Structure formats: C-alpha cells, structure tokens
Amino acid sequence: QPQLVESGGGLVQPGGSLRLSCATSGFILDLAAIGWFRQAPGKEREGVSCISSTGKTTKFVDSVKGRFTLSRDNAKNTVYLQMNSLKPEDAAVYYCAADRNPFPDYCSVDPRNSRYIYWGQGTPVTVSS
Numbered sequence: 001q002p003q004l005v006e007s008g009g010g011l012v013q014p015g016g017s018l019r020l021s022c023a024t025s026g027f028i029l030d031l032a033a034i035g036w037f038r039q040a041p042g043k044e045r046e047g048v049s050c051i052s053s054t055g056k057t058t059k060f061v062d063s064v065k066g067r068f069t070l071s072r073d074n075a076k077n078t079v080y081l082q083m084n085s086l087k088p089e090d091a092a093v094y095y096c097a098a099d100r101n102p103f104p105d106y107c108s109v110d111p112r113n114s115r116y117i118y119w120g121q122g123t124p125v126t127v128s129s
Contacts, residue, residue, distance in 0.1 A: 001026050002024070002025070002026040002027040002098065002100070002118045003024065003025045003026050003118070003120075004022055004023070004024050004096050004097065004098055004118055004119065004120035005022070005023045005024075005120055005121070006020060006021065006022050006023075006094060006095065006096055006120040006121065006122055006123040007020070007021050007023070007123055008020040008021050008123060009093075009094060009123030009124045009125045010124075010125070010126070011126045011127075011128065012086055012125070012126070012127055013127070013128070013129050014086060014087060014088060014127055014128075014129055015085055015086065016086050016127075017082070017083060017084045017085075017086065018083050018086065018125060019080055019081070019082050019083070020036070020080065020081040020083065020094055020096075020123060020125075021078055021079070021080055021081075022034060022036070022078060022079040022080075022081070022096035022120060023076075023077060023078050024077045024078065024079070024098065025077060027098065027100055027118075029072070029074050029077045029078075029079075030053060030074045031053055031100065031101075031102075032053055032098045032099060032100045032102065033050060033051065033052050033053050033098070033099040033102035033106065033107040033108075033115075034050065034051055034072065034079045034096055034097070034098055034099075034107070035047065035048075035049070035050040035096065035097045035098075035099070035107060035108060035109060035111075035113075035116055036048040036049045036050065036070070036079075036081050036094060036095070036096050036097075037094070037095045037096075037097065037109075037111045038090075038092035038093065038094045038095070038125075039092055039093050039095070039122075040091060040092040040093075043092075045095070045111045046061070046111065047061055047108075047109030047110055047111055048060070048061060048064055048068065048081070048094070048109065049061070049064065049068055049070045049081060049109065050070075050107035050108055050109050051070045051071075051072055051079060051107055052102065052104075052105045052106055052107045053102050053104075053105075054104075054105055055071075055072055056105050057105045057106060057107055058070050058107075059107060059108075059109050060109075061109055063089075064083075064090070067083065067084050067085045067086075068081060068082065068083050068084070069081075069082045069084075070082070079096060081094070081096075083125075086125075086127045087127060088127045088128065089127075090125065090127050091125055091126050091127045091128070092124075092125060093122040093123065093124050093125070094122060094123055094124075094125055095119055095120055095121075095122045096119075096120050097111075097116035097117075097118060097119045097120070098116065098117070098118045099113070099115040099116055099117075100117065100118070101115070102115065
C-alpha cells in the first residue's frame with residue numbers, strides 16, 4: 001500500500017527556515033511525480049510546488065518562488081521542501097501527494113488534479129514571533 005509521511009513542520013519565527021520531508025513507501029519513487037500542497041485554517045487547499053519523476057521539472061507558485069526549493073533523493077525514497085524566509089502567511093498544514101503515473105517531465109501544483117491519488121497526513125507549520 002503506497003504511503004507518504006510528512007515531517008519537519010513546527011514553529012518558526014518570520015524569516016526563519018524549515019525543511020519538510022516527504023518519506024514514501026509502497027511504490028517506486030523514481031517513477032512518481034510529487035506535489036506539495038498546503039491548507040490554512042478556513043481556506044482551501046492550495047498548491048505550493050511539485051517535482052517531476054526525473055527531477056528535471058520543478059514548479060513553484062508565485063507566492064513561494066525564490067524562497068522555497070524542492071529536491072528528491074530517490075535512494076532514500078524522500079522528497080524535501082526547503083522553506084526559507086518564511087512569512088506568517090506560509091503558516092498551514094503542508095501535505096505531499098504522489099502521481100504514480102505521471103507524464104514525462106511533468107508535474108502539477110493543482111491540488112484538484114485527480115492524478116494525485118496518494119496523500120500524506122500533513123505536517124503543521126506555524127510562523128509566528
């Protein structure tokens with residue numbers, strides 16, 4: 001059974017950094033595109049970033065461009081979301097999701113994309129002084 005487990009969330013001051021991890025099991029990460037999404041209280045889930053199965057394609061939504069980076073270590077079955085210069089508006093529960101049959105060098109930051117079948121349970125990020 002495919003599983004994704006997020007970790008690394010917590011409380012950080014504005015301007016600080018966190019690295020989120022998405023540990024996967026039950027499927028071959030090399031063949032999957034991974035997306036990161038977030039949901040703040042009272043708001044809809046929104047896309048943050050994604051990385052294609054090959055790692056050649058990464059996407060970031062405008063609000064995090066230049067501050068967040070994404071990488072994957074297929075040997076460790078883990079995808080990392082490095083978040084720098086965090087702002088209060090980045091506070092949310094962060095989720096990763098897997099598209100196990102992606103188009104070549106493609107990924108999506110749309111949380112409504114039906115290709116994202118497998119989701120983690122989320123890790124909370126709080127940005128506050």
